[in-house]
Amino acid sequence: MKEYQVALIEKNQLTNAGILNSDLWENANCLTDFSSPWKTESFSKIEFRALWDLEFLYFNFRVFDTDIYIDRKDDSVESIGNSDRVELFFRADNTLNPYYCLEMDTAARIMDFKALPNKNFDFNWNWPKKGLELKPSKDDVSFTVEGKISIQSLNELNLIHNNIIETGVYRAKFSEIENQEYEPTWISWVDPLTETPNFHIASSFGKFKLMV
Template identity: 70%
Template sequence: MSTILKEYQVKFTNQNVKINASDLDFQCWEKANCLTDFCSPWNTDPFSKIEFRALWDFDNLYFNFKVFDGDIHIDQKDDSIDSIGNSDRVELFFRKNEAMSPYYCLEMDTAARIMDFEAFPNHNFDFKWNWPRTDLKLEASKEDGFFTVQGKISMASLKALDLIHNNTIETGVFRAKFSEKADSQYEATWISWVNPNTETPNFHIASSFGRFVLIE
């Protein structure tokens, strides 16, 4: 029996959606549904508001994260996976089905760096795999009190990876927030659109996914 998944409706657009991470060019996003119901089931501390929007046309899936947080931690010692993994970021995961074999992960920080990889159950990650750069564009900006991460993913690449079924894309939407503690170490708060109902933070599990429904 299939699990009933949380749903977000992605509206169709015939506008030219510009990916420039500028709040000054927000008109094209006004049509999009605004997703704000994020949770952090493993941490009782409040976290900054997150607004997520998505649109689509016949060429691309467009997405826009706006996070109302002016205190951003970014590890810029290099552009390695470890560096991005130790930085504040937003994340989109896509899967073919509940078996998650495989699924695809995009983890994106406020410097527009991308940690992308193919994944399999039990935290089996292939970091040598990358989303084709011709099929993915990303921009980010940091403003006073918030940051934005915008991007577009080609519909051709989503179809090539067998991720669209009946105008639906099974998707996880996440954020990692790093806060400095008394010992100058940073600790992550893990934030998810869907509560995966796990004892400890885990986005790499079937119960952390919802459905993006492409509507016209």
């Protein structure tokens, strides 16, 4: 399995918005080896970084893309599912029984759900209260989705074992093909080796190692 090392930082280094000071991300390893195995077209560069401080896991997606598509009909699962977004999946083990999904867009909408094998999704489930915060932003060349997840919530869901969190890291990019019809490009840190796009499979996960 691919492994990403999550550097440890000191506690209490948050901004007033509750997310990390920007210069702290220089301490993080930069993950860029994303691929879209099902398409030959190129896609915008993605930089993913993570840090932790014994209380929270912090994450930062920076995507070098300014052509962002958001389905703004409402805040439903369907609307978020038809929008550009970044995703983190977590599992206790490779049985995927269960696993937990966070799909997040630049409008700060979160599709959080519990899943079982064969795409058996429970959209009525939500990440533990106060266990997740999100802060999206944009600049002239990119968008960023930054957030923090409490270590307590990860432990409550039995997702940390020997300082390892088995994690999937993904992006969905929607591009207009014609007449306001949009088609997704599915992008993953780990190539799941499937004929068609599928993140909901054990082979799409890697490991986050919490360094101490």
